[in-house]
Amino acid sequence: MKVSAMYPGTFDPITLGHEDLVRRAARLYDKVIVAIAAYTGSKSPMFTFGERVELAKAAFSSLKNIEVAGYEGLTVDFAEEHGLAVIIRGLRAVSDFEYEFQLANMNRHLTQNVETVFLTPTDKYTFISSSLVREVASLGGDVSEFVSPDVKQALLERCGRA
Numbered sequence: 001m002k003v004s005a006m007y008p009g010t011f012d013p014i015t016l017g018h019e020d021l022v023r024r025a026a027r028l029y030d031k032v033i034v035a036i037a038a039y040t041g042s043k044s045p046m047f048t049f050g051e052r053v054e055l056a057k058a059a060f061s062s063l064k065n066i067e068v069a070g071y072e073g074l075t076v077d078f079a080e081e082h083g084l085a086v087i088i089r090g091l092r093a094v095s096d097f098e099y100e101f102q103l104a105n106m107n108r109h110l111t112q113n114v115e116t117v118f119l120t121p122t123d124k125y126t127f128i129s130s131s132l133v134r135e136v137a138s139l140g141g142d143v144s145e146f147v148s149p150d151v152k153q154a155l156l157e158r159c160g161r162a
Helices: 016-028 049-060 075-081 094-110 130-138 149-158
Strands: 004-009 031-037 066-071 086-090 115-119
Touching: 004 016, 004 075, 016 031, 016 049, 016 066, 016 086, 016 115, 031 049, 031 075, 049 066, 049 149, 075 086, 075 094, 086 094, 094 115, 130 149
Parallel strands: 004 031, 004 086, 031 066, 086 115
Antiparallel strands: none
């Protein structure tokens, strides 16, 4: 049985923690779609929707069973439209659990056709988040350990330090 999954998020920007999770998921599923959400809720993204999609595409360009797609609307609708049986979510700390649990339950309420699977990060990426990376970059810190060279360059340019 072939099972495909999606890893949704705003990815503003995509970090090495995200990349690690996707690569590990790609060993479990036949296909993984990194789904970049256009809607960012109350967040004010540093990068445009198009830029976030392009940065993610660059990160996974060499991997055959990983695709990147942008989407609008409900995550479960995207999953069903693309025949995806699984939504992958990352849990970095206990503090993530309550929100992710609520989200998974809402998604299950919206459709019985898609399951949520939680993956935990590799130890060295446990503390990394896009918001922390943006903050460190905007204050002049080195983000080399947290993002790919392409993302680092984009952050430098956005912060006026390129």
